[in-house]
Amino acid sequence: MNATALIKHTQAESNLLDRYQSSKDGLAGSIAVSELREAAVEQIRDRGLPHRRVEEYKYSDLRAFMKSAAPLAAAADEAVAKAILADQNSYGDLERYQVVTINGVFAPDLSDVDGLTGEGVVISDFNSALKGEAGAQLLRSPKSAANDGVIALNTAFVQGGVVISLAAGVEVSKPVELVQIATSEGAQVSRTKVTLGEGSKLRLLETFAGETGNGELNAVFDYDIADKASLATTRLIAGKVDAARLFTTIATIAGEAEFKSLGFMAGPKFARNQQFIEFTGEHSEAKIYGVTMAGGEDLADQTLIVDHAVPNCNSREFFKTVLDGRAKGVYQGRINVAQHAQKTDGEMMTQALLLSEEAEMANKPELEIFADDVICAHGATSGQIDEDLLFYLRARGIPEDEARTLLVLAFLSEAIEEYGEDDVTDGLEERVRDWLAGH
Amino acid sequence: MPAVQETIEQVKAIDVDQYKYGFVTDIESEKGAKGLSEETVRFLSAKKNEPQWMTDWRLDALRRFQQMDEPDWARVSYPKIDFDDLYYWAAPKSVEGPKSLDEVDPELLATYAKLGIPLAEQEILAGVEPKNRVAVDAVFDSVSVVTTFKEELKKAGVIFCSISEAVREYPDLVKKYLGSVVPITDNYYATLNSAVFSDGSFVYIPEGVRCPMELSTYFRINEQNTGQFERTLIIAEKGSYVSYLEGCTAPQRDENQLHAAVVELVALDDAEIKYSTVQNWYPGDKDGKGGIYNFVTKRGDCRGKNSKISWTQVETGSAITWKYPSCILRGENSRGEFYSIAVSNGHQQIDSGTKMIHLGKNTSSRVISKGISAGKSENTYRGLISAHRKASNARNFTQCDSLLIGQDCGAHTVPYIESKNASAQFEHEATTSKISDDQMFYCLQRGLSEEEAVALIVNGFVKDVIQQLPMEFAVEAQKLISISLEGSVG
Numbered sequence: 001m002n003a004t005a006l007i008k009h010t011q012a013e014s015n016l017l018d019r020y021q022s023s024k025d026g027l028a029g030s031i032a033v034s035e036l037r038e039a040a041v042e043q044i045r046d047r048g049l050p051h052r053r054v055e056e057y058k059y060s061d062l063r064a065f066m067k068s069a070a071p072l073a074a075a076a077d078e079a080v081a082k083a084i085l086a087d088q089n090s091y092g093d094l095e096r097y098q099v100v101t102i103n104g105v106f107a108p109d110l111s112d113v114d115g116l117t118g119e120g121v122v123i124s125d126f127n128s129a130l131k132g133e134a135g136a137q138l139l140r141s142p143k144s145a146a147n148d149g150v151i152a153l154n155t156a157f158v159q160g161g162v163v164i165s166l167a168a169g170v171e172v173s174k175p176v177e178l179v180q181i182a183t184s185e186g187a188q189v190s191r192t193k194v195t196l197g198e199g200s201k202l203r204l205l206e207t208f209a210g211e212t213g214n215g216e217l218n219a220v221f222d223y224d225i226a227d228k229a230s231l232a233t234t235r236l237i238a239g240k241v242d243a244a245r246l247f248t249t250i251a252t253i254a255g256e257a258e259f260k261s262l263g264f265m266a267g268p269k270f271a272r273n274q275q276f277i278e279f280t281g282e283h284s285e286a287k288i289y290g291v292t293m294a295g296g297e298d299l300a301d302q303t304l305i306v307d308h309a310v311p312n313c314n315s316r317e318f319f320k321t322v323l324d325g326r327a328k329g330v331y332q333g334r335i336n337v338a339q340h341a342q343k344t345d346g347e348m349m350t351q352a353l354l355l356s357e358e359a360e361m362a363n364k365p366e367l368e369i370f371a372d373d374v375i376c377a378h379g380a381t382s383g384q385i386d387e388d389l390l391f392y393l394r395a396r397g398i399p400e401d402e403a404r405t406l407l408v409l410a411f412l413s414e415a416i417e418e419y420g421e422d423d424v425t426d427g428l429e430e431r432v433r434d435w436l437a438g439h
Numbered sequence: 440m441p442a443v444q445e446t447i448e449q450v451k452a453i454d455v456d457q458y459k460y461g462f463v464t465d466i467e468s469e470k471g472a473k474g475l476s477e478e479t480v481r482f483l484s485a486k487k488n489e490p491q492w493m494t495d496w497r498l499d500a501l502r503r504f505q506q507m508d509e510p511d512w513a514r515v516s517y518p519k520i521d522f523d524d525l526y527y528w529a530a531p532k533s534v535e536g537p538k539s540l541d542e543v544d545p546e547l548l549a550t551y552a553k554l555g556i557p558l559a560e561q562e563i564l565a566g567v568e569p570k571n572r573v574a575v576d577a578v579f580d581s582v583s584v585v586t587t588f589k590e591e592l593k594k595a596g597v598i599f600c601s602i603s604e605a606v607r608e609y610p611d612l613v614k615k616y617l618g619s620v621v622p623i624t625d626n627y628y629a630t631l632n633s634a635v636f637s638d639g640s641f642v643y644i645p646e647g648v649r650c651p652m653e654l655s656t657y658f659r660i661n662e663q664n665t666g667q668f669e670r671t672l673i674i675a676e677k678g679s680y681v682s683y684l685e686g687c688t689a690p691q692r693d694e695n696q697l698h699a700a701v702v703e704l705v706a707l708d709d710a711e712i713k714y715s716t717v718q719n720w721y722p723g724d725k726d727g728k729g730g731i732y733n734f735v736t737k738r739g740d741c742r743g744k745n746s747k748i749s750w751t752q753v754e755t756g757s758a759i760t761w762k763y764p765s766c767i768l769r770g771e772n773s774r775g776e777f778y779s780i781a782v783s784n785g786h787q788q789i790d791s792g793t794k795m796i797h798l799g800k801n802t803s804s805r806v807i808s809k810g811i812s813a814g815k816s817e818n819t820y821r822g823l824i825s826a827h828r829k830a831s832n833a834r835n836f837t838q839c840d841s842l843l844i845g846q847d848c849g850a851h852t853v854p855y856i857e858s859k860n861a862s863a864q865f866e867h868e869a870t871t872s873k874i875s876d877d878q879m880f881y882c883l884q885r886g887l888s889e890e891e892a893v894a895l896i897v898n899g900f901v902k903d904v905i906q907q908l909p910m911e912f913a914v915e916a917q918k919l920i921s922i923s924l925e926g927s928v929g
Contacts, residue, residue: 055512339846354861358828363856365867372843380867382858 006281013048015069017041019187020156023072024052026356028127028160032136040156050149058164059330060301061361062149065270067246070215072159073186076102080183081110088179088209090236094423096175096205099123102183104159104190120170120201126161138163138193140222142250142276144305144336149248150274154220157189164404168197168226172360175203175424179342185213191220196229196257204233205424207306208245216244223251230258234424235266237273238431240257245271254315255281262419263302264428266293266435271300278307279341288421290319291412293432294327294359295439308341311371317348320415323359324439334366337374344374352382353411381384407434454784454814458756461691461721464550464661468580473664473774474654477501479527480634483581486528487603490610497645500623500633507627513790514819515759517732520697524587527635529580529662543585551577551657554688573653573684574599578669580662581637595651597681598643602887603743612643616674620703620740620767628699628734628761636670644679644710649682653682660689660720660731675710677743682713688756689721693729695758696721700735703904708770710741713751716764719738720756727786727815730758737764741773741802748777758787763821765794768802775804783816783848792853794824797833797863804834810841812848819851826863833863849884869901 009017020041027037051063052055081102100110106125113123129138139155141148162178182188196202207264208217225231237245253259264271272346277286286306294300306315321329335346352361385407393403409432416425471482480501484494509519530545568861574588583601592599598609605613623633640656660667675681689696698720705711714737723730733756739748750764766775777793795804804824812818818841826833842851856865883889 299755352858354858357861358859359861360857360859362858363854363865363867365852365854365856366854367841368849369841369843369851370849372846372847378852378867380854380856381865382856383864384861 007046007048009048010063010066012063012066012069016044016153019071020068023157027157029130030132030135033130033139036136036139037156039196040152043149043152044156047149054149056145056303056332057149059328059332060270060272060299062270065299066216068176068214070186070213070243072157073103073182073188073212073215074184076105076107077183078102078109079108081107081181084181084183085110085179085334088207090152090207090427091177091205091424094175096177097172098177098179099162099164101161101180101190103186104161104180104188106160106162116172116176116274119172120167121172121176122165122167124163126163126193129163129193132324138191138222140250142305143254144276144307147276148248148274150218151220151248152271154189154191154218154248157187157188157218158191158220161191161193163193163195165195166197166200166202169199170197171201172203175205177205177207180208180219182210182212182217185211185215186214187218188212189218191222193222193224195224196226198226199228200226201230202232203421203424204231206233206235208237208239212241212243214243216246217402218246218306220248220250223249225251225253225257225259227254228256229351231252232260232421233262234421235261235263235273237263237268237271239245239267241268243269247271247273249267249275249277251275251277251286252280253277253284254284255283257281257284259284259286260419261287262289262291262416262421262425264291264431265300266299266431267298267439269298271298272303273301274303276305276307279310279313282310282311282312286313286315287419288315288317290331291414291415291428292319292321292329293435293439294321294329295435296327297325298327299330300327301332303330304333306335306346308335308337308344308346310338311340311342311344313341314345315347318415318418319350320348320412321352321361322355322412323352323361324355326356326358327359328362330362332364332366333378335376335378337369337371337376339370342373342375343369344371346374346376348381351411352381353408354384399412405433408432408436458691458721460472460554460688460719462553463690464546464860466531466544466546466661466921468529468662470526470533470662470665473526474523475525475527476633483528483635483637487606489606492610492614496618496623497634499545500630503508503624504627504630504634507803508626510583510627511819513761514817515761515788515790517759522631525697526662527668527883528637529584529665531579531584546660547579547584549599550579550659554657554659573655576601576640576656578638578656578658580665580667583638592651593817596648596851597650598641598644599654600641600660602636602639602641602672605672609641609643612674613641613672614705616672616705620705620738621701621736626636626736629701629736631700632668632670632699632736636668639669639671639700641671642673642683644675645683646676647678649679650681653684655684655686658685658687660696660698663692664694664696666699669698669700671700671702673712673714675707675712676708677707680711683715685714685716686719688719689731691721691724692753695730695732697732698734702735702737704739704748706739706743706746706748706773707743709745710743711747712739713749714739714764715751716753717775718752718754718760722756722785722787723758724758725785727758730787731756733757733760733762735762737762738767739765739775740767741770741775743770743773745772746770747774747776749778751778752780754779754781754789754791758849760787760791761791762788762791765796767796767798768804769798772801772907773799774802777806777808779808780811781818782810782811782813783818784814785816786814787816789817790819790821792820794823795825795835796823797826797830797835801832802830806835806837806839808839809848810839811844812841812850813844815847817851819853821853823855824865824867825857826860826865828859830860831862833860837867879897
């Protein structure tokens with residue numbers, strides 16, 4: 001799309017521009033960071049929120065969805081945060097470290113800083129880093145989506161976050177749960193920077209708790225994975241919320257490294273989980289999984305670009321979507337293979353199960369290939385529960401509801417099981433059952 | 440997996456510098472004034488002795504066109520077209536209205552003979568049984584030169600003539616169906632075509648008639664700086680059947696030429712239309728100089744129950760191809776098919792695919808597309824499969840393979856799969872095949888793997904159509920289909 005010089009701003013867009021004027025003095029950053037913020041606001045002013053005529057947002061019209069935009073959330077309330085933290089417990093008894101942000105800002109007092117420091121992990125406040133000389137580098141955009149509207153929103157308003165750095169060879173013994181807590185209503189805009197040194201290893205759990213009212217949640221996760229390092233991230237997007245939930249992954253993967261992620265999505269009225277993954281070193285592997293459930297009038301969007309910029313890398317993308325009510329599911333995935341990225345192996349699959357007459361699924365599995373010695377495949381299916389399977393289960397005395405639940409579970413488990421990380425994904429079955437029972 | 444040697448050689452044999460149809464016919468011709476304006480449209484319409492309603496229709500389209508913006512979503516790039524620097528009318532001087540064969544300028548007959556299209560009715564094509572005779576409508580620049588076997592077809596009730604003739608002779612049919620599948624404002628190039636379309640074919644198959652022979656149109660661009668705007672309309676009444684073939688070539692010239700066609704198909708209850716294209720427009724030279732811009736809107740409307748439309752295309756020509764033969768599956772149990780082989784060489788750019796729009800119950804569609812890119816070309820498959828709310832039990836199977844030869848080309852796949860009905864079952868590139876179970880079973884029984892069986896069935900189908908092509912270049916098309924699926928990427 002060409003930038004339009006002047007557009008008629010929607011209520012939400014006007015709110016956003018006002019929001020920037022009233023909050024910009026309180027937003028952290030060096031001069032270079034301020035310039036980036038200004039440029040991002042300029043983009044919002046010129047192009048507005050991303051809408052259906054922007055190809056990447058064809059099926060997820062954020063402009064139409066956001067009727068208004070709330071101001072940024074007020075300062076953190078630690079007492080409330082403690083209560084929410086004690087209450088949320090997404091991972092039960094799982095041994096893990098916790099790193100907490102409140103209303104987008106790092107809360108060291110609620111985080112296991114000592115434990116992590118002991119393991120060789122450096123945890124610091126994103127805002128402090130933003131003020132530093134290299135601050136602007138923390139706000140990088142992915143090459144494959146330089147002008148993305150959701151990232152621009154994040155850049156303009158980012159309130160804070162966490163910087164997690166692993167020195168070379170550090171292997172963290174337990175998963176690290178990054179809990180983003182909202183203690184007051186309003187927009188929550190955060191950014192997480194994770195740097196993995198050579199040969200280091202981390203398992204990250206990303207969870208979100210608390211109410212944001214009418215405010216959107218915009219969280220960007222930026223992973224910088226060095227040679228031979230390994231990162232697994234599990235993102236839990238849950239809860240019935242009416243405001244937009246926007247998540248972005250930016251990952252660069254150096255040589256002989258591994259990146260694995262699972263995006264689990266159930267509940268929000270409008271959720272978009274977009275991931276931009278780029279290989280920068282050879283002989284690396286990325287495995288991206290998505291499990292999406294949407295009911296009612298929900299819109300759930302999993303968007304993904306995997307950039308094979310160098311030779312000899314493998315990627316696997318496997319997405320499952322279950323839709324009910326009048327929900328709309330979106331999968332947009334693209335594998336790019338650069339001209340010299342020979343011996344690339346990419347395999348993308350997206351499958352949707354429609355449980356109701358009025359649910360809708362839009363699949364767009366794209367390939368963009370410039371190298372001639374690669375294996376890239378993609379598949380897409382959509383359909384309803386197989387009546388034969390249902391009959392088989394019912395013939396064995398399983399009540400219809402339970403039979404349906406089993407079939408949905410079996411359908412979604414394929415992706416969860418392939419992702420692995422069994423200790424982390426143990427509780428997901430329960431979440432699927434809860435969603436089926438209660439959405 | 441890299442391409443196998445055999446494939447590389449086959450593709451080389453049809454490389455852009457091997458273009459065989461690049462000669463120019465030296466014939467005196469008449470051109471309209473350059474430029475796109477109301478006068479141009481009125482001149483064109485007057486040249487064709489069109490009734491007022493047709494002129495008005497064109498003028499309406501022109502006015503709408505002038506308010507539209509050129510689309511930029513396709514993965515092709517080219518300098519902006521100056522529509523005022525084109526001739527919209529060019530015709531050999533010797534052609535004044537429809538003629539019988541013996542009145543046609545021998546120079547024209549020689550041209551078609553050179554292209555491998557014998558226009559004489561009594562002639563039997565080499566290696567073809569007399570029962571496989573083909574009626575040809577030969578379009579030269581802006582006019583139809585001759586239509587063969589007209590009388591014989593008329594006996595069966597089939598109307599096969601140029602669209603200009605149809606506008607004059609069968610206005611009711613034309614009025615009823617023209618623009619009913621591709622509306623005037625459908626898209627930029629279709630709107631342009633609606634304003635300035637020059638000639639093309641009109642086919643009407645009456646109820647219950649199986650067209651006694653293959654129908655075919657051969658498009659030839661000869662003049663310089665002209666645009667060709669063909670318009671084809673095929674109507675298959677209840678229970679009828681027709682197979683239609685289209686071929687096209689152009690001389691080798693250094694400047695680009697525009698070809699913006701619209702093809703509309705209407706299939707009523709139980710009717711079947713099989714539409715095959717061998718597109719071999721001049722692709723430009725090795726350095727990407729010259730060649731045809733082929734911006735085409737082709738759409739079939741399965742309006743009736745149990746109707747069927749199938750598109751088969753072999754694309755080797757054109758500098759730029761922008762073409763999405765589509766099916767609107769409106770009637771219950773209707774079926775759409777799209778089989779395509781698109782080969783790009785040199786600096787060619789192809790952005791092609793199909794749309795299968797499932798509106799009715801129990802509709803089914805199948806899409807098989809094979810793209811091969813070589814040289815410095817770009818080859819994109821862009822497709823839409825959609826099931827609307829009421830399209831219960833819609834079925835689609837799509838397979839699109841592409842193959843790259845060399846490091847300077849690109850292959851892209853942009854499928855849109857939209858399902859608004861839970862009982863619609865869509866499979867894209869799935870290995871569990873929805874190809875006719877019987878055929879699959881037969882092949883598997885004989886020890887073929889599933890992949891081999893799919894390849895055999897697809898190639899078998901394409902071969903079937905191509906072998907019936909009356910044109911010499913069918914040989915090339917045949918070479919193409921023998922390219923193995925080996926080494927292809929998804």
